[in-house]
Each structure stands twice: as structure tokens, then as C-alpha cells.
Amino acid sequence: MNDSISVEPSGPLVGSVRVPGDKSISHRALICNALARGEAEIRGLLESADCRSTIACLRQWGVEFEQSGDNILVRSPGQAVFHRSAGVLDCGNSGTSIRLLSGVAAGLPFRTEFDGDESLRGRPMRRVLDPLEQMGASVADAATAPFWVDGSAGRLRGFDGPIAVASAQVKSCIVFAALRAEEPSRIVEPGPSRDHTERMLIAMGADIEVEGETIHVRPGAELHTSDVEVPADISAAAYWMIAAALIPGSEVTLPNVGVNPRRSGVIDVLTSMGANVELRNPRDISGEPVADITVRGSKLYGARIDGDLIVTALDELPTLAVAAAFAEGVTEIHDAEELRVKESDRIATTSALLNAMGVEVEDWRDGMRIVGGQPRGATVDSHGDHRLAMAAAVAALASDLESGPTTIQRASAVDISYPTFWRELDRLRHVPV
Ligand code: S3P
Numbered sequence: 001m002n003d004s005i006s007v008e009p010s011g012p013l014v015g016s017v018r019v020p021g022d023k024s025i026s027h028r029a030l031i032c033n034a035l036a037r038g039e040a041e042i043r044g045l046l047e048s049a050d051c052r053s054t055i056a057c058l059r060q061w062g063v064e065f066e067q068s069g070d071n072i073l074v075r076s077p078g079q080a081v082f083h084r085s086a087g088v089l090d091c092g093n094s095g096t097s098i099r100l101l102s103g104v105a106a107g108l109p110f111r112t113e114f115d116g117d118e119s120l121r122g123r124p125m126r127r128v129l130d131p132l133e134q135m136g137a138s139v140a141d142a143a144t145a146p147f148w149v150d151g152s153a154g155r156l157r158g159f160d161g162p163i164a165v166a167s168a169q170v171k172s173c174i175v176f177a178a179l180r181a182e183e184p185s186r187i188v189e190p191g192p193s194r195d196h197t198e199r200m201l202i203a204m205g206a207d208i209e210v211e212g213e214t215i216h217v218r219p220g221a222e223l224h225t226s227d228v229e230v231p232a233d234i235s236a237a238a239y240w241m242i243a244a245a246l247i248p249g250s251e252v253t254l255p256n257v258g259v260n261p262r263r264s265g266v267i268d269v270l271t272s273m274g275a276n277v278e279l280r281n282p283r284d285i286s287g288e289p290v291a292d293i294t295v296r297g298s299k300l301y302g303a304r305i306d307g308d309l310i311v312t313a314l315d316e317l318p319t320l321a322v323a324a325a326f327a328e329g330v331t332e333i334h335d336a337e338e339l340r341v342k343e344s345d346r347i348a349t350t351s352a353l354l355n356a357m358g359v360e361v362e363d364w365r366d367g368m369r370i371v372g373g374q375p376r377g378a379t380v381d382s383h384g385d386h387r388l389a390m391a392a393a394v395a396a397l398a399s400d401l402e403s404g405p406t407t408i409q410r411a412s413a414v415d416i417s418y419p420t421f422w423r424e425l426d427r428l429r430h431v432p433v
Contacts, residue, residue, distance in 0.1 A: 005411035005422060007396035009377070009403075011430035012249035012297065019237045021046040021230035022258050023417050024168070025196050025288065027096045029228040030054050030074060031104065032200045034063040035179070037078030040225035043071045046233065049415045050094040057101055060085035061108070074225070079180070084110040088146065091116040093343060093416050096169055099128045100197075102149050103173030106137035107180025111150040119343050119384060121145050127165060128173045135159050135177055151180070158183035158217075165338065166191025166311045171215070178217035179206060189213040191311040194262045199287045200228070231258035231290040236418045238266045238316040239390045240428070241295045242323050245275040246398035250297040252428070259291045265313030267293075269320050273300040273327055302329030302372055310335045315342075318350040318391040325359040326398055327372040337366040343416070344385035353392055356380045357399065357406070376403030386416035393425060 026046040031054065033040040045051060055065050061082035064075040089112060091098035098114050102125075105112035115121070121144055129139040132149060135156045140147035158181050159174050166189055175197055178185035191213070198215060202208050204226045207218040237254040244252035259267070259279065267277055276298045279291040300323060305313070310333075313320060317336060324331030339346035351363040357375035361368055377399050382389035389411050396406030414421040 003412050004407050004409045006405045006407050007393050008405045009399050009401045010397040013244050013252050013428050016253045017240050019232045022233040025230050026051045027054050028196050028200050033074040033225045034058045034076045035079045036223035036225045038225040040074050041071050041227045044230040045072050048417050048419050053092040053094045054097045057089040088113040088115045093117050099169035099173050102128045103176030105149040106132045106151045106177040108151045111148050113148045115146040127170050131174050156181040158185040160186045162188040166193045168193040172197040181219050185217040187215045192262050193311050203287050229286045231285050231288050232256045234258050234263050235315045239394050242319050243394045243397050244295040246326050248297040253294045255292045257293050259289050265309045266316040269313055273303045300327035302327050302331040304332050306334035318346050318387050321350045322391050322395045324370040325354050325375050331370045333367040344383040349383045349388050353380050374400050376400045377406040379407040382410040382413045384410050384413050386413045389413045
């Protein structure tokens with residue numbers, strides 16, 4: 001199969017792009033509604049391979065989904081009457097599916113087996129299995145998928161204390177188990193990871209209180225289903241934001257983008273690099289802040305990206321590294337060790353991408369140093385990582401006109417979170433004259 005795409009450098013990007021629904025919120029809209037008994041309509045759900053994995057897994061426990069026009073209808077008997085799945089829950093490439101659903105499985109009176117693709121099988125799972133075991137669930141003696149979680153012993157204890165990494169997936173896993181525990185839980189995060197789970201469960205009637213980075217969960221409250229309108233995904237918008245910032249003369253508007261402060265680090269970093277980013281029409285949709293974002297091309301400068309910015313710009317770091325490669329001066333990324341355990345080792349794969357395009361880059365355990373310049377077209381590999389494929393496309397669009405196209409191998413990886421990405425790129429790319 002020829003799974004390579006060739007992307008030519010582009011002139012100014014001008015227009016409006018409606019990016020698909022937020023991936024993190026889509027997973028949660030499916031899972032949280034499945035926990036309650038009843039029906040809910042989800043508008044703007046991201047239709048991608050990762051969300052299909054969550055739907056397929058929930059179906060195996062007895063939840064029904066129905067397409068209704070552009071929307072998805074969730075019809076659930078409620079978590080209390082989920083039935084044992086006849087087969088393994090295959091989470092494909094999706095870390096969010098496997099980690100969040102593990103927490104749900106801890107509250108079910110039977111064993112659930114989980115697995116995923118080769119990339120997911122390489123990612124650390126003790127970070128969810130250890131806390132679930134601490135709460136009294138039986139779990140497999142495994143570090144990675146495949147593994148099982150068994151809540152048949154019942155009587156989950158509350159969780160009380162810190163979690164090891166600032167990870168919304170780990171936090172959400174514990175929250176889902178905590179809803180089914182016999183005691184209250186207190187979960188303390190080391191950093192401000194995305195809080196979509198807490199927001200949605202509170203809206204559905206859960207007894208959850210958030211104080212900074214501490215989450216109190218009191219079990220027992222009855223959840224009700226709730227219709228959700230999913231905002232556009234800031235992680236998908238980021239590709240066009242960064243491409244527009246890099247290409248002089250560009251002006252791209254992205255309507256209806258989720259700008260939850262725990263997700264919007266990309267705006268803070270771009271602004272600190274000198275980008276022209278405008279947020280208009282701020283409002284709330286289904287309990288999440290959204291705005292229309294316009295980015296215009298401007299000169300960018302190197303920056304230091306570390307601390308809480310790492311958590312709030314986590315999935316955008318490969319593309320911000322691409323921005324740094326075109327900026328004037330040096331950019332350093334620190335505290336980003338988590339990038340090593342994403343869909344690929346994103347410190348290694350981003351460095352390799354930039355290297356291939358002629359950028360001076362050094363990497364270390366928790367980050368990298370990028371010397372800005374004028375990257376040129378090359379042949380690069382996404383390593384099957386959707387975010388790498390799209391970061392490479394941004395680099396290709398902004399690269400030196402003289403140096404020709406960039407060939408991106410394993411380009412279909414975008415199906416994981418943004419299946420229409422290449423079509424959108426074709427529509428928006430401007431052929432320079
Ligand atoms: C996600 C949390 C983050 C992020 C991932 C989606 C989520 O992962 O990188 O793409 O929806 O909870 P971690 O929780 O592992 O940091």
C-alpha cells in the first residue's frame with residue numbers, strides 16, 4: 001500500500017477551517033453517558049478511529065449507539081447492568097479508551113480484558129493498574145496491554161493521595177472507579193491536566209468537587225444522561241494556527257474551538273513566540289469555554305517551554321517544535337518526559353523529523369533544543385503517529401519554496417484524530433506563483 005503523501009510548500013493560507021470535534025471531549029461524552037441509564041444525543045462527535053474504538057468497547061458491555069443525522073445517540077442500560085463482554089475490548093491505538101475504560105471496568109462485577117495495537121501495547125499501563133489495585137480491584141500482573149481488570153470482589157475502597165503523573169487519562173480512570181467505591185476519594189494531581197471528565201460528570205449529577213489540583217469524589221449520586229455539543233478540537237486547530245503563524249500573509253479563522261485553560265497552552269506558547277492570535281466571541285458550550293480563533297502570519301522568536309505549559313500544550317508540542325524550527329533564535333523544551341510514552345516517542349520522532357528537514361536539534365531525556373532556521377523539504381516518517389504526520393505537514397507547508405516537496409510516510413495515521421486533514425490541506429494550500 002502506498003501510504004505516503006507529498007506536500008509542497010505553500011503561499012499564504014487564507015480562509016476559515018471548521019475542525020472536527022474535540023477528541024478528549026468526544027471520548028468522555030460517550031463514556032460518561034454510557035454510565036447513566038437513558039438516552040443522550042451527542043452533536044459534533046469526532047468521527048475518527050480512536051472514538052470508534054471507544055464506541056466498539058462500550059457496545060461490548062451492552063451500550064447502544066445509533067447515528068441520527070449528523071449526531072450520535074447513546075442509549076445505555078447504565079453501568080450497574082453492563083454485561084460481561086464476550087471478547088477482548090480492543091482499544092486500537094487509543095490510550096484514552098484503554099485507560100478511561102479500565103477505571104469503568106474496576107466498578108464492574110466481572111473480568112474485562114483489554115488490548116490494543118502495537119503502539120498501544122508499548123505504552124505504560126501500571127499508571128492505571130496500580131491505583132485500581134490499591135482501590136481493591138483485581139488487575140493483571142502486566143506492565144502493558146494486553147491486561148485485565150476485574151471488579152468482581154466488589155467493595156472498592158476510596159483513593160486517597162497523589163497520582164504520579166499529571167495525566168488526565170490516569171486521573172479520569174481513578175475518577176470512574178471512585179464513582180463506584182464505598183468511600184469518598186481524594187485525588188491530587190501534580191499538574192493541571194485537562195478536566196473534561198470532571199466538568200462533564202458534575203453536569204451529569206456526580207458529587208465531585210474540584211479545588212485546584214485536588215479532586216474530591218463522593219460516590220452514590222445518581223448520574224443522568226446529558227446531551228453534549230462537542231466543541232472543535234484545539235489540538236486539531238493547532239495545525240492550522242501554527243501553519244498560518246509561520247506563512248507570511250496568512251489569515252486563518254477557526255470557529256467554535258474549545259479553549260479550556262487546561263488545553264490552551266498552545267495559544268500561550270505561540271503568543272510568547274510573537275504570533276498574532278486573536279480570540280473572539282468567547283462563550284460556553286456544554287460546560288466548556290469556546291471561542292473563534294484567528295491567526296495571522298507574523299515573525300516568530302524562540303521561547304522556553306516548560307512547567308505547566310507542558311501539560312496544557314501536551315499534544316501540540318511536536319507542532320510547536322516545528323514552529324520553533326522556523327523561528328528566530330533558540331527554543332528549549334523541558335519537563336516533557338511524558339512525550340516519550342505517547343503514540344510514538346515524540347521527543348525522538350520530532351527530533352528525527354526536524355533533523356531530516358535540516359534543522360539543528362538536540363534532544364535529551366525530557367526535552368529538546370531547536371535552533372531556528374529555514375527547514376527544507378525532505379522525506380520523513382510519521383512512525384504511525386497521527387500528531388507527527390500532521391506536524392510534518394505543517395513543516396512541509398512552511399518550508400523553503402526552493403527546496404521542493406516533503407514526502408510524509410504513513411500519512412494515513414491522521415485517521416486516528418483528524419480523518420479529513422489531507423482534504424482540508426488541499427483546500428487551504430495556496431500554490432505560490
Ligand atoms: C488525553 C490526555 C493526554 C493526551 C491525550 C488525550 C485525554 O494524555 O496526551 O492525547 O483525553 O485524557 P495523558 O493523560 O497520558 O497525558
